[in-house]
Amino acid sequence: MGELGGFLKIERSNVKYSDASERLSNYEEFLVPKPVEELREQGARCMDCGVPFCHNGCPLGNLIPDWNDLVFRDRWQDAIRQLHATNNFPEFTGRLCPAPCEAACVLEIREGDAVTIKQVENSIIDTAWENGWVVPEPPSVETGRKVAVIGGGPAGLAAAQQLRRAGHTVVLFERDEAVGGLMRFGVPDFKIEKWVIERRADQLRAEGVDIRTGVDIGVDVTADQLQEEYDAIVLSTGSRVPRDLDVPGRELDGIHPAMDYLYVRNRAVAAGDVSPKEITAAGKNVVVIGGGDTGADCVGNSLREGALEVIQLELLPEPPSSRPDDRTPWPLWPQKYRLSYAMEEGKAVEKAEQDYSIVTTHLVGNESGGVAELHYASAAPAPPFAPVEGTEGVFKADLVLLAMGFLHPEPGLLDQFGLGKDPRGNIKAPTYETSQPGVFAAGDCRRGQSLIVWAINEGRQAARMADRYLSTLAGAEPALVGGGDADEGPEGPPAKANPGL
Ligand SMILES: Cc1cc2nc3c(=O)[nH]c(=O)nc-3n(C[C@H](O)[C@H](O)[C@H](O)COP(=O)(O)OP(=O)(O)OC[C@H]3O[C@@H](n4cnc5c(N)ncnc54)[C@H](O)[C@@H]3O)c2cc1C
Ligand code: SF4
Numbered sequence: 001m002g003e004l005g006g007f008l009k010i011e012r013s014n015v016k017y018s019d020a021s022e023r024l025s026n027y028e029e030f031l032v033p034k035p036v037e038e039l040r041e042q043g044a045r046c047m048d049c050g051v052p053f054c055h056n057g058c059p060l061g062n063l064i065p066d067w068n069d070l071v072f073r074d075r076w077q078d079a080i081r082q083l084h085a086t087n088n089f090p091e092f093t094g095r096l097c098p099a100p101c102e103a104a105c106v107l108e109i110r111e112g113d114a115v116t117i118k119q120v121e122n123s124i125i126d127t128a129w130e131n132g133w134v135v136p137e138p139p140s141v142e143t144g145r146k147v148a149v150i151g152g153g154p155a156g157l158a159a160a161q162q163l164r165r166a167g168h169t170v171v172l173f174e175r176d177e178a179v180g181g182l183m184r185f186g187v188p189d190f191k192i193e194k195w196v197i198e199r200r201a202d203q204l205r206a207e208g209v210d211i212r213t214g215v216d217i218g219v220d221v222t223a224d225q226l227q228e229e230y231d232a233i234v235l236s237t238g239s240r241v242p243r244d245l246d247v248p249g250r251e252l253d254g255i256h257p258a259m260d261y262l263y264v265r266n267r268a269v270a271a272g273d274v275s276p277k278e279i280t281a282a283g284k285n286v287v288v289i290g291g292g293d294t295g296a297d298c299v300g301n302s303l304r305e306g307a308l309e310v311i312q313l314e315l316l317p318e319p320p321s322s323r324p325d326d327r328t329p330w331p332l333w334p335q336k337y338r339l340s341y342a343m344e345e346g347k348a349v350e351k352a353e354q355d356y357s358i359v360t361t362h363l364v365g366n367e368s369g370g371v372a373e374l375h376y377a378s379a380a381p382a383p384p385f386a387p388v389e390g391t392e393g394v395f396k397a398d399l400v401l402l403a404m405g406f407l408h409p410e411p412g413l414l415d416q417f418g419l420g421k422d423p424r425g426n427i428k429a430p431t432y433e434t435s436q437p438g439v440f441a442a443g444d445c446r447r448g449q450s451l452i453v454w455a456i457n458e459g460r461q462a463a464r465m466a467d468r469y470l471s472t473l474a475g476a477e478p479a480l481v482g483g484g485d486a487d488e489g490p491e492g493p494p495a496k497a498n499p500g501l
Contacts, residue, residue: 003044003045006041006045007047010042012045012112012113012115013034013038015118017030017344018032021349023190023345024345024348024349025304026190026304027190027269027274027304028193029095029193030190031095034119034123036127039120040071040072040074042071042119043068043070043071043072043115045115047065047106047107048065049106052106053104053105053331054104054106054117057100057101057102057104057105057331058104058453059100060087060457060460062086066082067082068115070082071124076124076131077133080124080125083121087456088157088162088459089154090121090122091129091196092192092196093121094118094124095196096183096452097451097453098451100333100453101118102114102115102116102117103330103334104331105331108330134203136203136207137207138206138207139207140167141167142167142169143166143167143168143169144474145232145470145473146168146169146171146229146230147163147169147231147233147234147470148170148173148230149234150217150226150234150235150236150237151174151181151445152172152176152178152180153179153183153236153238154459155236155238155459155462156172156174156179156181156443157180157200157201157204157459158442158457159236159460159463159466160172160234160463161203161207162459162464162467163234163467165479166463166478166479167479168470170208171212173217174211174214174215175214175215175216175217178194178197178201179213184266185263185266185267186259186297187297188265188269188297188300188301190304194266217413223416223417232438234441234462234463234466235413235419235434235441235445236441236445236459237410237445239406239407239408239426239444239445239448239450241406241407241409241411242258242406242407243404244402245360247362247363248363249363249371250363252365252370253365253371254370254397255402256279256399256401256402258288258295258402261279262301264277264278264279264280265277265305274304276305280305281302281305281306282306282307283306283307285307285399286298286302286308286309286310286311286397287397287400288302288312288400288401288403289313289360289403292405294405295401299340299342300345302401303352307351309351310351311355312353312354312355313354313355313358313360314354314355314357315357315358315359315385316357318357319336319337321337323336340354357379359378359386361377361392362375363375371400372396372397373396375393376393376395377393378391406448407425408421408448409427414427414445417439418435418436419434426445426447426448431465432446432458432461432462440465442455442458467479468480
């Protein structure tokens with residue numbers, strides 16, 4: 001373990017971000033790295049608990065006390081080996097994960113005192129890249145089996161890397177111009193600069209993964225063609241159908257699903273031209289409907305674009321400021337209020353506010369057919385969150401962004417494959433194998449809208465099941481065994497014969 005009783009002597013040091021008002025002038029990553037000595041001290045706070053609840057919190061089953069201790073002992077190269085054993089892309093989770101591991105850390109019994117696991121994770125991987133310890137790991141044996149991975153988000157990238165390292169020939173198809181999925185075109189550069197994703201894509205290429213961007217499977221290549229050509233298929237197409245707003249006035253101009261706006265902004269930043277584009281917040285009164293991560297990223301972009309004012313609305317009541325022990329006691333994820341980075345920025349320049357328990361009743365347009373006003377009322381505290389009479393109000397709104405979550409994957413490709421779906425419309429694949437033999441599913445398209453850490457876990461698990469299936473076809477031993485299996489899925493059924501072979 002770290003230092004005996006370290007947590008009694010050393011205080012938790014929180015993650016640092018650059019100044020909230022200054023960072024609005026650019027799109028650069030705002031996470032401020034900590035000096036090595038401070039990180040080693042933070043690692044020393046870990047108690048190496050007999051029952052490390054941090055493991056339970058982490059969907060990847062990361063070996064957290066092990067690498068906390070290695071950092072404390074200044075053994076960074078050993079630490080990255082341990083970290084990579086369960087997580088293909090710690091620089092994604094180290095920057096973007098909400099850190100359920102910290103919420104579950106035993107030290108968090110004293111609220112706000114958890115080991116700074118996420119920050120230690122991020123520094124291990126950043127140190128590893130800086131020192132050239134992250135290198136391509138191509139397989140030593142080729143199996144001759146071909147796998148197609150559809151979708152290059154974190155789930156598809158993890159599945160492709162795992163399958164390639166097991167010796168299979170892997171082609172990753174991505175319909176956008178670059179891989180990364182929502183992490184690339186949804187999450188802004190100030191949370192993760194996109195070279196961080198491209199650096200990993202280069203590693204996959206160097207390992208032998210054939211990444212083909214700009215290919216829309218189901219349109220450019222049919223499901224039948226794929227099944228004929230490949231021995232196994234992993235679908236990791238994400239959950240991309242946005243929840244819409246069913247109120248009068250929805251048809252007015254200037255009302256967009258959040259991802260339409262975020263695609264435009266991320267592409268503008270990637271092109272090095274951040275001037276206003278076809279959807280813009282510059283000089284506008286912006287209303288963002290939805291209080292989650294996606295909504296926050298809309299607020300952050302709108303502020304950087306120079307919006308007049310940004311209002312973020314949430315249907316649910318404002319959560320309590322500390323862990324509600326009667327509802328989500330430790331080690332569960334606490335449903336408590338968190339000031340988002342975007343609201344911190346908005347408050348710093350007095351241009352943004354977030355309102356809770358608000359239901360939109362209708363939208364009113366101007367003479368040219370554009371949205372001009374959002375009419376609302378306070379929402380009753382429980383479903384169906386009906387408007388409370390006498391609480392009505394109006395916000396000026398020249399741009400309305402709908403960040404109310406995603407319903408399920410786009411059904412077209414799923415139907416081409418003839419896949420079974422769960423009641424929510426996600427791919428039904430309790431053991432990662434779908435209703436079609438040899439076709440597997442991972443990430444948001446299987447579990448519904450979720451987190452990057454879950455997508456990586458799902459990619460690894462689906463790869464393991466696909467590898468087992470392929471090995472059975474070849475009469476060989478599977479190469480991918482265990483490896484951070486934190487999911488609820490059972491080991492899975494015996495592999496079925498592939499009618500395509
Ligand atoms: C704005 C926003 C911010 C977020 N912020 C965070 C955060 O801070 N932390 C966090 O943990 N999670 C965050 N999330 C959630 C997280 O990004 C997702 O859970 C995660 O990306 C899901 O990974 P995935 O690989 O399953 O799907 P996606 O990331 O959606 O990737 C699916 C990929 O499949 C491709 N694709 C789809 N159909 C086809 C086809 N027919 N042919 C070829 N390619 C196809 C898509 O283009 C896409 O690249 C955020 C989500 C959004 C929208
Ligand atoms: S629960 Fe916290 S203190 Fe215990 S092993 Fe995990 S990180 Fe260390």
